[in-house]
Structures are given as C-alpha cells and as structure tokens.
Amino acid sequence: QQQVKQSPQSLIVQKGGISIINCAYENTAFDYFPWYQQFPGKGPALLIAIRPDVSEKKEGRFTISFNKSAKQFSLHIMDSQPGDSATYFCAASKDRDYKLSFGAGTTVTVRA
Amino acid sequence: DSGVTQTPKHLITATGQRVTLRCSPRSGDLSVYWYQQSLDQGLQFLIQYYNGEERAKGNILERFSAQQFPDLHSELNLSSLELGDSALYFCASSAAQGLSYGYTFGSGTRLTVV
Numbered sequence: 001q002q003q004v005k006q007s008p009q010s011l012i013v014q015k016g017g018i019s020i021i022n023c024a025y026e027n028t029a030f031d032y033f034p035w036y037q038q039f040p041g042k043g044p045a046l047l048i049a050i051r052p053d054v055s056e057k058k059e060g061r062f063t064i065s066f067n068k069s070a071k072q073f074s075l076h077i078m079d080s081q082p083g084d085s086a087t088y089f090c091a092a093s094k095d096r097d098y099k100l101s102f103g104a105g106t107t108v109t110v111r112a
Numbered sequence: 113d114s115g116v117t118q119t120p121k122h123l124i125t126a127t128g129q130r131v132t133l134r135c136s137p138r139s140g141d142l143s144v145y146w147y148q149q150s151l152d153q154g155l156q157f158l159i160q161y162y163n164g165e166e167r168a169k170g171n172i173l174e175r176f177s178a179q180q181f182p183d184l185h186s187e188l189n190l191s192s193l194e195l196g197d198s199a200l201y202f203c204a205s206s207a208a209q210g211l212s213y214g215y216t217f218g219s220g221t222r223l224t225v226v
Contacts, residue, residue: 002154034215043114043202043217044155089155099145099157099170100215 003027004092006103014111019077021106023090026071030092034100035064035075038087047088048075080110115139116205116218124224130191133221137184137205141216143167144186145206146178149220150199161186193225 006023013019023033031052036044050057050064050073057064063076077084087107091100115138125131137144146158148171157170161180172178175193180186190197204217 036217041219043116043204043219045114045217046215097168099160099168100155101157102155104154 002104003101004090004103006090006106008106009104010107010109012109012111013080015080015082017080017110019075019080019084019108019110021075021088021090021108022072023074023092023103024070024072025092025101027092027094027101028071029094030101032093033064033066033073034091034093035062036089036091036102038089038105044089077108080108082110082112084108085110114216114218116141116203116216118201118203118218118221120221121219122222122224124226125193127193127195127225129193129225130189131193131223133188133190133201133203133223135186135188135203135205135218137186137203138216141205141207142184143206144180144184145204145215146172146186146188147202147204147217148199149202155202158188190223195225198223198225 004025034049035047037047038044048059052068061078066073087105089105090103093100117136119134142163145160149155158172160168164180178188200220202220206215
C-alpha cells in the first residue's frame with residue numbers, strides 16, 4: 001500500500017504564481033522527507049529535503065513545510081517559472097533504512 | 113548528467129523472454145538501488161546492494177534478480193517477462209548506506225514487453 005499519499009495529481013499555475021503540493025504519511029518512524037523533481041526522460045533528482053526537527057526549510061524558490069503532529073508535509077514553489085514544469089514526488093524514509101517510499105507524484109504545468 | 117549510467121535506454125522484448133539491465137553507479141558510490149516506475153504503482157523500491165552484498169529487498173518479484181559486481185556496477189535480471197513488467201526501471205547510487213549521504217538516480221531503462 002502507498003505509505004505516502006500525495007495530492008493533487010496535477011496542477012496548472014500561471015507564471016509567477018505559487019504551486020503547492022501536499023503529502024501525508026502514516027509511519028511515525030519516518031525521519032527523512034525529500035522531494036524529487038523529474039523531467040520527462042530523466043530520473044528523479046533531489047530538490048530539497050527536511051527532517052522532522054524543523055518545521056520549515058527554504059532553498060531559493062522552494063520551501064518545505066513540515067507538520068509532525070499532523071504527519072503532513074508540503075512543497076511550495078514560489079514565483080513559479082515555465083522551467084519548473086515537471087513531475088514532483090514527495091518521499092519518506094527512516095534514515096537508517098535503505099529505501100524511499102514515494103508518493104504518486106504531481107505533474108506541475110506552469111503557463112507563461 | 114547525474115553520473116549514474118544505465119543501459120540500455122530502451123528495450124522492447126516479447127513475453128516470456130529474459131532481459132538484463134545494467135547500472136554503473138557514480139564514481140566512489142558503494143550502494144546501488146533499483147526502482148520500478150509504472151503508471152499504476154508509481155516508484156517502487158526493488159532491491160539494494162552495498163559493496164557487492166544484498167542489503168535490502170522491497171517489492172521485487174521472484175522472477176527478478178540482481179547482483180553487484182566487484183567493480184560496483186549492478187545488473188537487474190528480469191525473466192519470464194509479462195506485459196505488466198513494462199515500466200521504467202531506475203538505478204540510484206549513494207556513497208554509503210543511509211540517505212543522508214545523497215542518493216542519485218540514473219535516467220532509467222524503459223522496458224516494453226509485447
């Protein structure tokens with residue numbers, strides 16, 4: 001079963017707008033939450049990651065918000081650009097574990 | 113270029129056949145992970161090797177097997193192929209065990225079973 005639930009399945013945003021993708025997890029043993037970006041024909045590439053001891057992490061226009069009590073985390077893409085059009089996956093893992101459990105992915109389309 | 117090399121990029125084969133997918137990790141990386149990406153199942157972890165030894169198994173079918181060689185490249189063998197095995201197969205590598213050491217994906221092998 002899907003250990004990480006991701007929504008929405010797809011979204012369309014205008015250039016300069018904010019894209020928001022949400023994920024929820026059940027396993028409280030998860031302690032590492034990365035986001036991956038995937039372009040067509042390419043493998044997923046690490047975008048940004050967070051650990052549960054912080055509630056927010058920002059790298060450039062990308063911000064992860066983390067709510068440990070709700071077991072939810074989200075990705076915000078500020079000032080969205082056409083080059084951000086891609087599929088985004090949230091994931092979770094126990095750091096001492098060796099595998100990532102991925103969400104189903106969100107296809108983001110940024111209209112110019 | 114991520115530094116993780118997967119060959120071939122595309123593979124078309126018939127049901128019942130056997131194929132081998134190859135992965136060369138980034139220079140210096142000791143861990144290799146295999147994932148399957150399909151439309152209905154998303155990205156699913158298959159198996160991990162660390163310095164030649166199997167370390168973790170996920171949702172890998174018995175018809176599938178893998179190994180990591182002394183030069184650290186890895187091969188994923190898929191046999192008695194079925195239509196449902198059509199998917200993108202990704203290899204990832206990391207410097208050591210544990211995700212905080214970085215985890216880099218290759219561009220994948222697209223397998224089509226006809």
